[in-house]
Amino acid sequence: MAVGEFDLIARWFTRPARRSPLGVGDDCALLRPRPGFQLAMSCDMLVEGRHFLSTVPPQRLGHKALAVNLSDLAACGAQPLGFLLALALPAVDEAFLEGFAQGLWDLAGAHDLDLVGGDTTAGPLNICITVVGEVPEGQALLRGGARPGDDLWVSGTLGDARLALEAFRGRIALDAEAFAQARAAMEQPQPRVALGLALRGVASSAIDVSDGLAGDLGHVLRQSRVGAVVELGALPRSEVLRRQPQPLQAQCLLAGGDDYELLFTAPASSRDAVRAAARAAGVDVARIGHIDDSRQLSVVDGSARTLDLREFRGFDHFGAGPAQS
């Protein structure tokens, strides 16, 4: 093979560090957090058929692999600093690597991020990124802070990624423009980093919606020991999704997966502050319900009904969920 492991790293995955003393090339990356800050770390592994389809353009895959990790930092209100990339590749495919690296670096550049370490190996395609960010001591947004009476909010729109998946599977038909739009939502999610930062000190809890709204909200409810009422009609959706049958809309909105929007709670007295944070971040937010002390998730549509949490438990990578296979 013409290109070896070290050539591969040098050619596609080495750029000058933006932040000292971060950098690739020794046994470890060294990070010096600012005084008064904690480091926040998260790790996501992407596997073909589960997190992306073989049809994804490499540039979008590079973007998505980093985006889903930045989304975790966003959900904690952390400022991204750098990331480690571990990559298993079936072969050194230059066209793939060129596109993948481009998508990765474009998003890294937009967030002023360094690639500080990692690993490459031959093997079935697998992308594992660990992101590192910083957050002022004690200010991280956590899942356990929701309180009865809090408003429940979500950013952006939900469900388009799942809609694209249904179209890829041939279960629904979308016209070309609608498909392109839904597909972009699935393949190029925008991590809500700026919103996460703006919500520090405003939101009482936060999580990113990666496995479906109902499932991820379930994590917040369990960790906060509270319940919630969600108004189905208030869930923000694209025009494309709005044109779909109601049951499909509900499925995509509540259990879609791959949304990478922020789901967060804030006291009702903080509505102006939430809206100001969203404006500052340039992201739409919608108030979709409220927290109560019921320990249950109720979804209210025309006829109010309470969902069994298990009905919409969200994407389970070992269950029969909507894996992209």
Add this chain to the structure above:
Amino acid sequence: MAVGEFDLIARWFTRPARRSPLGVGDDCALLRPRPGFQLAMSCDMLVEGRHFLSTVPPQRLGHKALAVNLSDLAACGAQPLGFLLALALPAVDEAFLEGFAQGLWDLAGAHDLDLVGGDTTAGPLNICITVVGEVPEGQALLRGGARPGDDLWVSGTLGDARLALEAFRGRIALDAEAFAQARAAMEQPQPRVALGLALRGVASSAIDVSDGLAGDLGHVLRQSRVGAVVELGALPRSEVLRRQPQPLQAQCLLAGGDDYELLFTAPASSRDAVRAAARAAGVDVARIGHIDDSRQLSVVDGSARTLDLREFRGFDHFGAGPAQS
């Protein structure tokens, strides 16, 4: 499938945190380094056929997956704090997970480590661990610090892992006891964490030998802009390896891979300090040569000869190196 993703995490990969505020269960792990310390991070991905054989007992695989990462911290002189585990599994195999988790937790416990985050997914078996450690500001052992005149040292013994691989491949025959010993070296490497810590302020450079002595020494020479003379006869080896033919011994010692010993340099004036550090860490060290300003690696046996660095460039995961396939 009976066991889902969250059950899997709860059952096998959740233990109370030893160090606050580390812990699993939110979008990110939060780490608070001590004042005056830097964080050191490293990430290794293990793939079947490349980093382990299908014959490896799960408990040893759990050990090894963490050990190879701790070895990177050791090479930086960093004190391990925690790790993130990303795991792709073809299926939820309870016997495998039970053994794997046991090996992982045994080693984590021995180093007082927390599992602070990670990810699990269905997919071809892949283990990606990111370790985090801390090191006093400016005291990390780096690859670029070797100076002409420094002694060259290595810990433990070299080559047994490669010997086991040759036996697994049927290229050599070992008696049962020799095979068991070589196999243990391959499957259960001991990360030299205590030695790395003891060498802070003593060693001028360090790296862990993961891809073969010659290849890894090459990294040190390039980054330090120096050369080295290695005495082949001084390379520490087990009794098992000593019984093999000389050419095989040389291959295993110089380009074996999977040794996870520390290769380090120190001024000749520090020999007593090096030996004291080794005693404190309970690890044997051997002086195997010295650094010069030649920019070349020379290996001296009966008849001194200079090796082309490319001849023993070490394990390349995309080259024709000694992958465990």
